[in-house]
Amino acid sequence: MNPELFLQLDRVIHEKGRLAILSALAATPELSFTELREMLGMTDGNLATHVRILQEEGFISVAKSYEKNRPLTTCALTATGRKAFAGYIDLLEQIVQQSKQK
Amino acid sequence: MNPELFLQLDRVIHEKGRLAILSALAATPELSFTELREMLGMTDGNLATHVRILQEEGFISVAKSYEKNRPLTTCALTATGRKAFAGYIDLLEQIVQQSKQK
Numbered sequence: 001m002n003p004e005l006f007l008q009l010d011r012v013i014h015e016k017g018r019l020a021i022l023s024a025l026a027a028t029p030e031l032s033f034t035e036l037r038e039m040l041g042m043t044d045g046n047l048a049t050h051v052r053i054l055q056e057e058g059f060i061s062v063a064k065s066y067e068k069n070r071p072l073t074t075c076a077l078t079a080t081g082r083k084a085f086a087g088y089i090d091l092l093e094q095i096v097q098q099s100k101q102k
Numbered sequence: 103m104n105p106e107l108f109l110q111l112d113r114v115i116h117e118k119g120r121l122a123i124l125s126a127l128a129a130t131p132e133l134s135f136t137e138l139r140e141m142l143g144m145t146d147g148n149l150a151t152h153v154r155i156l157q158e159e160g161f162i163s164v165a166k167s168y169e170k171n172r173p174l175t176t177c178a179l180t181a182t183g184r185k186a187f188a189g190y191i192d193l194l195e196q197i198v199q200q201s202k203q204k
Binding site for chain 2 (some may be wrong): 001003006007009011014016017019020023024026027039040041085089092093095096098099100
């Protein structure tokens with residue numbers, strides 16, 4: 001087994017909630033905060049915390065606008081985030097393959 | 103995307119260090135504490151903490167004996183641990199496949 005694989009797993013992405021958020025955003029150009037919250041069954045506070053961490057890491061962008069006079073927050077994967085997520089998934093794939101070889 | 107996959111990831115196994123320990127133990131009948139520590143490049147304290155958590159969860163068994171008059175601690179996956187690890191790897195595989203479909 002190659003222990004390097006585990007060390008390389010990005011700590012920010014590896015957290016289950018953030019992994020779910022990035023997976024959702026990787027499948028679509030953008031999602032509103034409300035869509036993400038309902039899709040993932042998270043509380044406002046929990047989602048807001050993860051979104052802030054992902055934004056600070058440069059993995060997602062957050063845009064605030066209005067729709068029918070109501071504030072609308074949308075999230076989208078950045079190029080950096082897309083690359084980091086793809087790299088993380090590649091690592092997971094290697095870990096799975098390594099575990100299935102035995 | 104299926105958000106259930108992420109919710110199902112076992113929190114004890116998902117931690118990077120413990121994932122590495124379980125992967126190492128899944129590949130071999132048993133490993134000494136020293137072998138694990140050197141293989142994974144962990145400190146004594148860090149490895150001891152993870153080993154205790156995995157033992158409390160029933161995922162690994164820890165045996166203390168002597169070899170050439172020196173104490174020897176060996177760790178092995180339990181049947182419960184092997185099943186939980188296999189289930190975790192199956193989930194990872196589904197997450198990878200889901201991410202690659204897009």
